Amino acid sequence: MSTTTCVQLDELQKKPTSFHRCIFSGPSLNSTAIKEEKTSLVSQTEDARQSVLLLKGVREQYTLVNDHTIPAILNPGEILVKVLAIGLNPIDWKAPAFNFGIPSLPWINGRDLAGLVLQVPGENSRVRVGDIVLVPSTDYRDIRKAAFQEYAIATDFNAARIPSSTSIHASASLGVAFVASVLALGVSFGLDFSVLSKSPGPNLPQIISQLDRNDIPADIQDECFASESERPQRGDWVAIWGASTTTGLVTLQLAKLAGLRVICVADVARHGAKLLESGADLLVDRHDTERAVEIIRGVTGGKLRYAIDIVGKDTAALLEKTLDPSGHSHLLGLTGLPKERNPGIRYHTVPIKLFHTAPTVGESMVRWLEDLLESKTLTLPEIVRAEGGLEGINAALDLLRSGSVSGKRIVVGLDS
Ligand SMILES: NC(=O)c1ccc[n+]([C@@H]2O[C@H](COP(=O)([O-])OP(=O)(O)OC[C@H]3O[C@@H](n4cnc5c(N)ncnc54)[C@H](OP(=O)(O)O)[C@@H]3O)[C@@H](O)[C@H]2O)c1
Incomplete structure (x- = not known):
């Protein structure tokens, strides 16, 4: 030994x-x-x-x-x-x-x-x-x-x-990629991970509802207490711009576990095989950006409601154009959001500090991660x-x- x-x-x-x-x-x-x-x-x-x-x-x-x-x-x-x-x-x-x-x-x-x-x-x-x-x-x-x-x-x-x-x-x-992905999907979009058939996770909106609003840092309170009624349902589309990032690959896997259909925008020649292996439903090449927007709009019939940008505010602005602007769509930017806001879209930033400021939230997330690793559900x-x-x-x-x-x-x- x-x-x-x-x-x-x-x-x-x-x-x-x-x-x-x-x-x-x-x-x-x-x-x-x-x-x-x-x-x-x-x-x-x-x-x-x-x-x-x-x-x-x-x-x-x-x-x-x-x-x-x-x-x-x-x-x-x-x-x-x-x-x-x-x-x-x-x-x-x-x-x-x-x-x-x-x-x-x-x-x-x-x-x-x-x-x-x-x-x-x-x-x-x-x-x-x-x-x-x-x-x-x-x-x-x-x-x-x-x-x-x-x-x-x-x-x-x-x-x-x-x-x-x-x-x-x-x-x-x-670690950070997992925390950002879980909070983006589970808090900003309100996805309930407790209903997964394989390796169920936390229902974060429910855990957060038990917290005193004043115990949460003021700058993330609105993000944390957003309405649960908007949460994605099985079969809904979510688009990820920057799907080949570490955060994108984790987000893709968690979204697929929850039964969502995932559009991955990335360099398809370079990363397409890995993204397909991880469950991507649609690959869109990142290099022709106007065409990428058209493809996403076409495939979702202009009804896309959830999009996550993991690259920057320019690509967040492109994703914004793919969303249905009827008031029930959500755009989350991990690295910035467009300056001009469309009143028909709700904008989100990931409330990353919730992980270390709310022990019940942090513990529910690391317990789930332990389970995902033990069961080899997460690659x-x-x-x-x-x-x-x-x-x-x-x-x-x-x-x-x-x-x-x-x-x-x-x-x-x-x-x-
Ligand atoms: N707000 C937060 O709390 C938080 C938390 C986590 C991450 N982030 C941010 O999220 C971003 C990603 O972080 P990460 O650690 O996951 O990144 P990473 O793993 O280092 O991502 C690198 C990947 O980005 C891809 N990429 C570069 N430019 C692109 C573009 N224009 N379109 C699509 N893909 C592009 C590259 O793919 P190619 O091979 O195509 O070049 C590469 O595979 C960073 O800006 C990070 O700071 C923020």
């Missing part, structure tokens, strides 16, 4: 932190066989240090820093995770390049991680020490939760346990593994920005 992970944990013990049990891993982390053993509690001290990737200024590269403090558990429900793999999202390069989503400087970024649970809030926590979890780190204003570091804090209701048969690296690619994104650990992230983000790694998520391992 390999000692890879235990060596790392031994190292961690030298930098004292607090955990209950040690794990033993198999020869590679992909085939990790995890066993738990009791060890003594070592109290956390201010001396505990780690490597992090720090953003020191906008439009700068990230800098590797080796003597940063290991983040501390400060609130009920928080867990400490040793980061084993990081999935790279477009926002990781866009935020410094365009100076948004950076609360202050210096800052740590990174939205998707998978890792080993080292510390839990108590016996009643839904995750246990030794679990391998994936964490979508949507709470980017809390630097302790960022992915570009060796150790990160998460809440137990935002961590999904990964089955032992699932690749740790591939699971690091999924994980294809990944490209980048070398070099934290230090390799700058080069990997350049690769992501270049667009040359298309249809795949870049994942950086910290376990070598």
